[in-house]
Amino acid sequence: MLKRLLYTVALITLLHNTSAQVKFYPAKQFTMVGKAQETDSFYHRLDTNKYKGLPKRVTQLLANTAGLAISFKTNSTSISAKWCVSRSRPNQYLTPIANKGLDLYVKIDGKWQFAGVGKNTALCSDEVIINNMDNTEKEFLLYLPLYDVIRQLEIGVDSKAKIETGINPFRHKILIYGSSIVQGASASRPGMAYPAKLSRLSGINFINLGFSGSAKMEPEVADMVASVDADAYILDCVPNANAQEIKQRTAYLVNAIRKKHPKAPIIVMQSVIRERGYVDKKMGEAVRNQNLAIQNEVLKLLQANVKDLYFITSEKMLGFDHEGSIDGTHPNDLGFERMVNYIYPIIKETLSKHGIN
Amino acid sequence: MLKRLLYTVALITLLHNTSAQVKFYPAKQFTMVGKAQETDSFYHRLDTNKYKGLPKRVTQLLANTAGLAISFKTNSTSISAKWCVSRSRPNQYLTPIANKGLDLYVKIDGKWQFAGVGKNTALCSDEVIINNMDNTEKEFLLYLPLYDVIRQLEIGVDSKAKIETGINPFRHKILIYGSSIVQGASASRPGMAYPAKLSRLSGINFINLGFSGSAKMEPEVADMVASVDADAYILDCVPNANAQEIKQRTAYLVNAIRKKHPKAPIIVMQSVIRERGYVDKKMGEAVRNQNLAIQNEVLKLLQANVKDLYFITSEKMLGFDHEGSIDGTHPNDLGFERMVNYIYPIIKETLSKHGIN
Numbered sequence: 108m109l110k111r112l113l114y115t116v117a118l119i120t121l122l123h124n125t126s127a128q129v130k131f132y133p134a135k136q137f138t139m140v141g142k143a144q145e146t147d148s149f150y151h152r153l154d155t156n157k158y159k160g161l162p163k164r165v166t167q168l169l170a171n172t173a174g175l176a177i178s179f180k181t182n183s184t185s186i187s188a189k190w191c192v193s194r195s196r197p198n199q200y201l202t203p204i205a206n207k208g209l210d211l212y213v214k215i216d217g218k219w220q221f222a223g224v225g226k227n228t229a230l231c232s233d234e235v236i237i238n239n240m241d242n243t244e245k246e247f248l249l250y251l252p253l254y255d256v257i258r259q260l261e262i263g264v265d266s267k268a269k270i271e272t273g274i275n276p277f278r279h280k281i282l283i284y285g286s287s288i289v290q291g292a293s294a295s296r297p298g299m300a301y302p303a304k305l306s307r308l309s310g311i312n313f314i315n316l317g318f319s320g321s322a323k324m325e326p327e328v329a330d331m332v333a334s335v336d337a338d339a340y341i342l343d344c345v346p347n348a349n350a351q352e353i354k355q356r357t358a359y360l361v362n363a364i365r366k367k368h369p370k371a372p373i374i375v376m377q378s379v380i381r382e383r384g385y386v387d388k389k390m391g392e393a394v395r396n397q398n399l400a401i402q403n404e405v406l407k408l409l410q411a412n413v414k415d416l417y418f419i420t421s422e423k424m425l426g427f428d429h430e431g432s433i434d435g436t437h438p439n440d441l442g443f444e445r446m447v448n449y450i451y452p453i454i455k456e457t458l459s460k461h462g463i464n
Numbered sequence: 465m466l467k468r469l470l471y472t473v474a475l476i477t478l479l480h481n482t483s484a485q486v487k488f489y490p491a492k493q494f495t496m497v498g499k500a501q502e503t504d505s506f507y508h509r510l511d512t513n514k515y516k517g518l519p520k521r522v523t524q525l526l527a528n529t530a531g532l533a534i535s536f537k538t539n540s541t542s543i544s545a546k547w548c549v550s551r552s553r554p555n556q557y558l559t560p561i562a563n564k565g566l567d568l569y570v571k572i573d574g575k576w577q578f579a580g581v582g583k584n585t586a587l588c589s590d591e592v593i594i595n596n597m598d599n600t601e602k603e604f605l606l607y608l609p610l611y612d613v614i615r616q617l618e619i620g621v622d623s624k625a626k627i628e629t630g631i632n633p634f635r636h637k638i639l640i641y642g643s644s645i646v647q648g649a650s651a652s653r654p655g656m657a658y659p660a661k662l663s664r665l666s667g668i669n670f671i672n673l674g675f676s677g678s679a680k681m682e683p684e685v686a687d688m689v690a691s692v693d694a695d696a697y698i699l700d701c702v703p704n705a706n707a708q709e710i711k712q713r714t715a716y717l718v719n720a721i722r723k724k725h726p727k728a729p730i731i732v733m734q735s736v737i738r739e740r741g742y743v744d745k746k747m748g749e750a751v752r753n754q755n756l757a758i759q760n761e762v763l764k765l766l767q768a769n770v771k772d773l774y775f776i777t778s779e780k781m782l783g784f785d786h787e788g789s790i791d792g793t794h795p796n797d798l799g800f801e802r803m804v805n806y807i808y809p810i811i812k813e814t815l816s817k818h819g820i821n
Contacts, residue, residue: 199583202650203556204790213743221786222743226556239746293559295650295796299787386570386579389596429578430656430801433559439652441797444787 129187130268134260137272138178140248141306143282143314143335150175150257152316153331160327165318172251173290174302174315176212178273179262180246185238186211186223187263191231192255200293200437201254203227210250210297211236212307214276219248219307224296227252231259246273250298253291254319277312279463281454284332285343288379289317293437301438304447309455311463313341322347324356326363333363338463339371340364341454345378346436349393350400357404365413372461373413374454375405377421379446383435390435417457424449486544487625488618494629495535497605498663500639500671500692507532507614509673510688517684522675529608530647531659531672533569535630536619537603542595543568543580544620548588549612557650557794558611560584567607567655568593569664571633576605576664581653584609588616603630607654610647611676634669636820638811641689642700645736646674650794658800665808668820670698679704681713683720690720695820696728697721698811702735703793706750707757714761722770729818730770731811732762734778736803740792747792774814781806 135149146154152175155166192207204210209225223237236249251257264270283289283302291300298304302313316332322344332340342360345353357375364373377398384391398421405418424446425431431442438446458464492506503511509532512523549564561567566582580594593606608614621627640646640659648657655661659670673689679701689697699717702710714732721730734755741748755778762775781803782788788799795803815821 197554197560199560199585202559202790203554215743220742221739221789221792223740224791226791228556237740237744239744241745293652295652295790299796382578383580383594385577386572387594387596388598430797432578433561433652434581434583435578439656439797440787440799441801444798 128266129185129263130266131189131261131263132270134177134262137262138275140176140178140275140277141174141314143316150251158327158331161331162321162325162328164321165328168290168318168321170256171254171290172257173253173300173317175251177249177251177260177262178246178275179270180244180273181264181268181270182242182244183264183268183270184240184242185265186236186247187234188225188236188249188260189231189233189263190225190260191258192227192252193258194230195255198254198292200433202295204296205253205291205294207252207255208296209236209252212248212250212298214246221298222247244269246276248276250303253294253297253300275312276310277306278310279338280312280314280336281339281341281458282314282316282332282335282337283341283343284316284322286317286322286346287319287437288346289315289322289343290319291315291317292319293433293439294443295440299440299443301443301447304443305451305454308447308451311458320347323352324348324360326356326359329356329360329363332360333367337368337371339374339458339461340368341374341376343376345376345397345401348397350396353397353400353404357401358408361408361413361416370415372415372417372457374417374419374457375401376419376450377401379421379424379438381436382425382429382432385429415461419450419453485623486542486620487623488546488620489627491534491617491619494619495632497533497535497632497634498531498671500673507608515684515688518688519678519682519685521678522685525647525675525678527613528611528647529614530610530657530674532608534606534608534617534619535603535632536627537601537630538621538625538627539599539601540621540625540627541597541599542622543593543604544591545582545593545606545617546588546590546620547582547617548615549584549609550615551587552612555611555649557790559652561653562610562648562651564609564612565653566593566609567653569605569607569655571603578655579604599625601626603633605633607660610651610654610657611649632669633667634663635667636695637669637671637693638696638698638815639671639673639689639692639694640698640700641673641679643674643679643703644676644794645703646672646679646700647676648672648674649676650790650796651800652797656797656800658804661800661804662808662811665804666812668815677704680709681705681717683713683716686713686717686720689717690724694725694728696731696815696818697725698731698733700733702733702754702758705754707753710754710757710761714758715765718765718770718773727772729772729774729814731774731776731814732758733776733807734758736778736781736795738793739782739786739789742786772818776807776810
């Protein structure tokens with residue numbers, strides 16, 4: 108009996124100590140980085156009620172936090188997080204960390220450097236992301252889940268530490284509209300999605316408007332993309348549309364953007380060549396047809412004097428050893444690294460021509 | 465009523481056709497590649513009942529199929545699989561494909577090339593891995609789950625296709641004893657674990673004896689490692705043992721191997737530097753101490769005239785941009801690629817000195 112009482116007292120003391128050491132702050136009081144535009148819902152990529160007639164799946168995916176990150180600065184020696192996601196089934200092609208977890212970067216010597224991850228362990232997780240840091244003030248970026256919604260998020264620091272909102276560390280705004288590959292499948296963690304990699308590499312703000320399996324260039328989606336003010340537009344939306352859809356819809360999408368943004372460069376990308384397509388002849392042919400279709404559409408638009416329109420071919424995108432994907436479709440971290448090494452110099456040069464540096 | 469009857473007939477016809485198209489064969493009738501030695505249990509890496517006093521977790525992990533692959537050849541245009549795994553909880557650091565799924569390679573122009581994956585969808589999955597291939601005979605390697613057991617596995621091919629057992633395509637036998645990193649965390653799929661990458665790259669048979677979190681060089685485990693006949697031994701077991709354990713146990717492990725295998729080269733590797741350790745000062749110090757401890761132990765052994773003992777330092781193993789891990793500890797596919805690019809030339813040269821080419 109006495110033993111049990113002592114145990115209970117010890118437990119209460121332990122819980123008290125633990126909670127006394129870390130103080131949690133709602134993430135909503137800090138700066139959100141990576142949004143296409145301001146929205147009513149802090150954790151949505153766009154306000155879906157502003158857009159009518161979107162495919163249902165696109166509306167759902169706009170609530171996924173792909174590409175979003177919380178910017179804050181603190182002198183805390185530890186960073187924790189409490190966050191809640193949805194009951195959506197785990198994605199077959201993602202680690203739980205990329206799917207529903209968090210990914211923390213810290214600025215060291217002027218560069219963003221990986222610091223730690225928040226493992227998703229339940230509907231609501233409570234995790235220490237990093238500890239034992241020195242207590243100088245540092246800037247942090249906390250990337251949110253690639254393939255789920257955030258219902259709630261609090262960031263925890265040492266109870267006596269200072270924590271303040273950070274700045275958006277990235278210049279300009281480049282919108283990337285595309286498929287699951289843009290959304291981040293299959294990076295190992297949220298910060299390894301290719302738009303996030305491009306942002307850290309360039310200092311330029313690449314916005315993730317990836318819609319897993321649903322980047323089909325429907326006119327309503329094209330209007331939504333065009334409605335977002337950006338300095339440039341990257342269209343990586345070939346993988347989800349078949350050759351016929353590409354033929355029917357590319358011109359509308361490009362023209363919709365051009366009409367609203369007369370001077371913004373538009374960069375169209377071919378689909379990564381699906382590694383399975385080298386063995387699955389039908390899949391190989393389908394991707395070749397998609398890539399031929401998009402090339403033809405871009406050529407037609409250029410011949411029709413659409414200005415500041417650029418095209419990136421994909422044959423070298425994932426390298427030549429066929430190891431750059433998880434499943435023959437979605438790049439793994441090795442594939443994304445190769446893809447960024449290939450597209451970044453082209454994108455950089457193109458943006459630079461338009462004074463976007 | 466008539467409509468329902470017609471629907472039922474159509475469904476039965478469809479099911480009949482589907483099952484008529486694919487014929488399944490027990491994987492046990494084909495060649496198993498990647499085993500340390502022959503075992504009673506086809507899907508276990510070692511017979512645990514041969515070894516007494518192993519830590520419980522090591523015994524459990526010996527039933528994980530990390531590094532194992534089924535070798536077969538067929539002229540089928542499609543490959544399917546039905547397999548059953550355990551109810552173990554999904555691993556936080558792995559995709560479901562790496563954790564409990566399958567990974568198929570095909571030999572094209574003399575090289576092993578990725579073909580497709582078997583997604584783990586349930587306790588027992590039934591998946592088409594690849595289809596629409598041409599119908600020439602080809603050699604295949606089907607890698608098994610990295611972090612689970614196989615309860616049952618059947619390989620499906622076109623009902624009229626020929627399927628035969630394949631050969632072990634890899635020469636010699638090099639045992640790699642180590643931690644979760646050897647076992648494959650956090651490759652995106654089974655074929656991307658680093659021992660599997662080394663085998664395909666070199667044509668040499670690297671055996672995965674990775675024990676997640678449990679590579680602590682206990683004397684009983686050391687005796688087990690030493691009991692396996694191999695042409696060389698790679699010890700990548702620093703991450704799980706603390707500096708004190710490394711100091712106490714390294715000599716016993718190396719000497720146990722040397723005693724049983726007087727001429728086999730033994731290559732000891734430092735731990736990859738945990739990326740989180742650059743920010744988490746305590747973790748950084750712990751890894752430095754582990755790596756210093758192993759270096760001291762190897763130096764002592766060399767000074768005590770242990771022959772054919774080699775050492776690989778780890779400072780360049782994952783590159784310098786801190787992007788090569790999923791969580792600051794486990795390499796992602798990018799990290800494993802860098803690790804292999806770094807260690808392979810050293811291992812190749814070392815083995816070559818001993819006539820292992």
